[in-house]
Amino acid sequence: MHVTINVNGEEHGDEVEDRTLLVHYIRDTRGLTGTNVGCDTTSCGACTVLLDGESVKSCTVLAAQADGHSVTTIEGLADGESMHPVQRAFQEKHGLQCGFCTPGMVMASVSLLRENPNPTDAEVRSGLEGNICRCTGYHNIVESVLAAAERTTEAAE
């Protein structure tokens, strides 16, 4: 079938199999390999992207369902050379180690802060329950999200 999907601000028309998952469309059709596949059960969140600004696990969405919508992946988050505040916070707070869960974790954090710009430690932890990290023990991921929240709040004030 034919789909028209806006990916990172650019509209693309592509032929895909009906059964194509959004994550495979992003990786294989669009060649954006930042979005990773970590499990088969929508458990790990490594494939999290934004669909019309809301975080979704792209392994549980068909490419067909994204037809006519916009998708943001990790490659589309930075503003040119300038990293998104969440990306910058992950860098400063050492919120990543091997980096495999990171794109999904960052996208989930962006979405979390959009819904709740001033989360508590516990709210960040519960907000990221759907994203698994095996390296960091989450300590610095939580620090990263809290730091990004603080920075965003400061910028708004």
Added chain:
Amino acid sequence: MSILGTRVERREDPRLLTSGGVYVDDLREPALEGAAHVTFVRSPMAHARIEAIDVADAAAMPGVLGVFTGADLDVDPVAPGPGLGGQPLPSAMARPHLARDVARYVGEPVAAVVTETLAQGEDAAELVSVDYEPLDAVVDVDDALRDEVLLFPEAGTNTAARSGERDESLFDGCDVVVTRRIENQRLAAAPLETRAAACAWGDDGRLTMWLSNQNAQACRDAVQEQLGLDEGQVRIITPDVGGGFGAKIGVDPDAVLLGWLSRRAGRPLRWSESRSENMVAMTHGRGQRQTVTIGGDREGRVLAYRLDLVQDLGAYPLMSAFLPTFTGLMAGGPYDIAKVETTARCVVTNTMSTAAYRGAGRPEATAAIERAVDLFAAEVGLDPAEVRRRNAVRPEQFPYRTATGLVYDSGEYVRAIDAVLEAAGYRALREEQARRRSEGAIRQLGLGISLYVEITAPNNAEGEHGHVEVLPDGSALVLTGSSAHGQGHATSFSMLVADQLGIDIDRIQIVHGDTDRVPAGAGTMGSRSLQLGGSAVHRAAVDVREKGRALAAELIEIDEADVELVDGDWRVRGAASVGISWAELAERARDRGGLAADVHFVSDSPTFPFGVHLAVVEVDTETGGVEHVRHVTVDDAGPVLNPVLAEGQRHGGIAQGAAQALLEHMSYDTDGNPQTANFADYAIITASELPRFELLHMETPTTLNPLGVKGIGEAGTIGATPAVQNAVVDALSHLGVSHIDMPTTPERVWAAINEA
């Protein structure tokens, strides 16, 4: 001021944060253009005779390039790994690349399908028809020991190795003796990136293989040997690696087979396993059934300790037969115990093979003795922290020779205990615990302490290779046989070089994980990277600096003692305007072999980092639910090169350690069917289940390497597991609970409360 010891942000991160890095499955190399896909057909039975395999229907499917079974292979099965203390294991227990006559675990590969696309592979694999004749499966290690059903009848027993003698008089003279059976359960390493490989044969007859692995050089040797290729015929590249935790040390037969399949199919190939495939077919960790016996006097002095263990090897013995060696050596832990005895038996079962997982044998040793010390403390009626203080090896006893024959280099164990107790407010916590107990509160407080010592860089004899070179553009190139999968080598190793050469870390290139560029090396495992790999790079940098000094002095025509490095350039002492840059020096050194040095660093002995973990939990006595509310630690691994990285290693380790104590268990039913074969069933710990970690700082250097450093990668895991488990038991001790096996799930905790 030296850059060492400062909080330098990781150089790796901008790339990983903005484009997600390049893992094996992301590779778009020209050599992999048109790569076909490999899909494995895996046994659905734990133990079965393979009567026949019919591949005709699969071979007729669209996009199928070939279907291969064990009968097609002309490669020998892989000999078992090292045994206890290096003694050989039965050769009958060799592991085939594809099962031929018998399948011995659910997930064992029995056929491989090569197709144009991944989806075609999944479709075709469904149509490979295998006739299985079910055999009785052996899942529990105690059943395996009975030898009624044998996995390898030719071997005559399921026991692949055994060690240790029992001394019946071990506890003579002890007033108090306590014994307890403990389960150190099987775990999945569960790196977020599953196993993945890609390969291509070049026109020159060489095989290039990209692997998600911790040790490129060992993979090269294994692939060459298993496929019968010549030395130099294989190049292994490990690009970004999405976590390993020990399970990516070895090269699995499935991955090696890719090279063989690629030659047969005449195509470059890719393989990236699914999560459920990873859960059943990547090596598991731990898997020890332990019986601890501890004896001493009424004053809380431990006099003798016995650890009897049975190691579950899984279906084919890989390196896990070696794990009890570490467990045995480290059995006595950080305590001054006169008599320590370990006996071990390693048995095969119809489950996935076990191998290294974060700590590899040391967490098992620590979990055992730290549970034993708590049992002993309860028996003599002393606070568990006090019993640890009374028995810990004292600073003046170092170097300390243990009853198991090791020599601990340095440590300050009691100071570490006191630091953690004070920071946590231990006395106040005990008072709070007493208050809740007297009130009969629903949520009881538990305090768990663990004191540990571990062995790092245990394979120090292999040493590590480091190459440092200043290039004519004034930048530096570093080659290391150590190889990062999240540890931050690009940052830490460039800090070491910047410290010696004054070259900005952004102008230092770190190369690892490519056997053509770095032929010698032993990868990243056992917390060896900084102490061996870092020491090699440091020494090479020192050599290059001295070569630079000599050449600068020669060119300026001045005494060597009169030139110094200032802001990355060589200057004449006292005449800062006269000097020569690294770039100029490197240019001038071109026809003299360049400004380079190679160092192979070997340490005389492993090092022995140590630490103390205090876990605080709240246990809901009505539901059995456990909440991990605080975690205070000191992990002393000597001087810290970059606190950012060291803290990150500790955080990750604590989480994995706590996960073993609280949640994780790779389990099989009695027929050998995996029950936790995906992330929905296997309880991977999430952010919600963990507290913020409170880290204290202590540095006790070693003299075994020029940096004074010990390893930190496994510390958190080793210390956290018994601390959290002890905390759960402690919360319920007033009810008569003295032990709960890991994982301390609500079900088990609830049962313990009700049985007490």
